[in-house]
Amino acid sequence: MHVYLDNAATTKVSTAAFRAMEPYFTEQYGNPSSLYAFGQKAHEAITEARERIATLLHCEPREITFTSGGSEADTQAIRSAAQWGAKRGKRHIVSTKFEHHAVLHTLESLQKEGFTVTLIDVHEDGIVRPEEVAAAIQEDTCLVSVMTANNEIGTIQPVEEIGKICREKGVLFHTDAVQAVGHIPMDVKKQQIDFLSLSAHKFHGPKGVGALIARKDIPLLSIIEGGAQERGRRAGTENVPAIVGMAEALEEACRKLEENGQKMAALRDRLTQGLLQIPHSVLNGDAEKRLPGHVNVCFEGIEGESLLLLLDEKGICASSGSACTSGSLEPSHVLLAIGRPHEIAHGSLRLTLSEETTPQEIDYTVEAVTQVVQYLRGMSPVWRDLVNGKQPFVIQ
Numbered sequence: 001m002h003v004y005l006d007n008a009a010t011t012k013v014s015t016a017a018f019r020a021m022e023p024y025f026t027e028q029y030g031n032p033s034s035l036y037a038f039g040q041k042a043h044e045a046i047t048e049a050r051e052r053i054a055t056l057l058h059c060e061p062r063e064i065t066f067t068s069g070g071s072e073a074d075t076q077a078i079r080s081a082a083q084w085g086a087k088r089g090k091r092h093i094v095s096t097k098f099e100h101h102a103v104l105h106t107l108e109s110l111q112k113e114g115f116t117v118t119l120i121d122v123h124e125d126g127i128v129r130p131e132e133v134a135a136a137i138q139e140d141t142c143l144v145s146v147m148t149a150n151n152e153i154g155t156i157q158p159v160e161e162i163g164k165i166c167r168e169k170g171v172l173f174h175t176d177a178v179q180a181v182g183h184i185p186m187d188v189k190k191q192q193i194d195f196l197s198l199s200a201h202k203f204h205g206p207k208g209v210g211a212l213i214a215r216k217d218i219p220l221l222s223i224i225e226g227g228a229q230e231r232g233r234r235a236g237t238e239n240v241p242a243i244v245g246m247a248e249a250l251e252e253a254c255r256k257l258e259e260n261g262q263k264m265a266a267l268r269d270r271l272t273q274g275l276l277q278i279p280h281s282v283l284n285g286d287a288e289k290r291l292p293g294h295v296n297v298c299f300e301g302i303e304g305e306s307l308l309l310l311l312d313e314k315g316i317c318a319s320s321g322s323a324c325t326s327g328s329l330e331p332s333h334v335l336l337a338i339g340r341p342h343e344i345a346h347g348s349l350r351l352t353l354s355e356e357t358t359p360q361e362i363d364y365t366v367e368a369v370t371q372v373v374q375y376l377r378g379m380s381p382v383w384r385d386l387v388n389g390k391q392p393f394v395i396q
């Protein structure tokens with residue numbers, strides 16, 4: 001059995017998106033900046049994609065800048081807000097400890113350039129408290145950046161409340177909504193979001209394309225220098241097929257959002273219940289306020305990496321956290337942020353579903369994980385000490 005349960009890392013391109021892209025590789029390959037009609041056809045395709053995405057996310061078409069993906073959108077949003085702040089003598093930024101590295105590393109760079117950053121704590125339930133965001137905002141704060149849904153534990157943040165606080169205090173608000181767009185309803189206007197990052201390959205669009213939605217009265221800093229594409233906000237010949245595919249994928253995802261969400265949440269809960277039958281296991285993040293297809297569990301006394309390798313042998317694609325941290329021996333900064341001790345954070349497993357996931361795959365996975373955890377614990381000296389009472393269990 002081949003079971004793909006790593007949809008938070010990337011998704012399969014939908015048939016509709018693939019079909020929509022095809023003509024822009026084969027027939028309509030013109031450069032959108034060319035003046036002849038053949039080029040203008042490509043330009044029109046981009047305009048149409050922009051309008052479709054604007055309608056789906058409730059912003060104006062001109063507020064959308066196409067990027068190479070979520071990382072670029074995060075970087076551009078934060079650097080643009082920092083530039084806006086610096087012009088006003090505001091060099092303080094508020095964010096959280098469990099953001100994606102695209103956000104955290106950009107903030108680290110800005111600190112070297114003289115900005116100060118407050119990273120607020122995340123509670124054990126994986127939810128940021130709006131009142132703590134409010135308390136962290138200072139006179140010189142220019143930006144608050146809080147992700148909509150966490151990529152490792154799937155928890156959904158109170159974005160609308162945070163947006164309201166920021167608007168009232170005259171602070172810009174950015175949200176990395178890469179895991180949320182196409183999975184839960186998003187409304188840039190209603191949620192009072194000034195900057196929103198999204199990435200197509202997380203909702204069955206192609207890789208290497210995303211967008212930054214930015215409130216129209218805030219100037220964007222161009223991260224890539226060159227031509228005047230995207231009204232001077234992002235140089236480089238537009239990735240026409242990918243942009244068209246992204247719009248198609250998003251429209252499909254939003255159309256089926258409720259139906260797919262319900263289906264996936266039911267399987268997610270079945271998976272969670274199955275996994276929590278394993279002794280000394282715990283769910284990471286709130287059980288309710290989470291993405292419909294997202295499960296992250298820690299098992300005491302095992303190494304997540306070994307678990308992944310053995311699951312791979314059984315045909316299951318899973319992750320221990322984010323794709324970016326795998327390969328490094330550091331435990332996940334997200335699990336540490338929600339207060340899991342190092343040894344527990346090492347024993348994590350993230351399983352993320354798609355609408356194509358079947359009940360058979362879920363049952364097969366529960367059985368496989370149960371067997372593998374038991375096998376690994378059987379070989380582990382740490383586990384022996386726990387069972388013999390030489391060490392106390394952390395997870396009861």
Ligand SMILES: *Cc1c(COP(=O)(O)O)cnc(C)c1O
Binds near residue numbers: 008176199
């Ligand atoms: C995947 C992801 C990103 C990065 O997006 P890319 O398109 O791969 O650059 C950023 N933030 C979150 C929350 C993500 O899940």
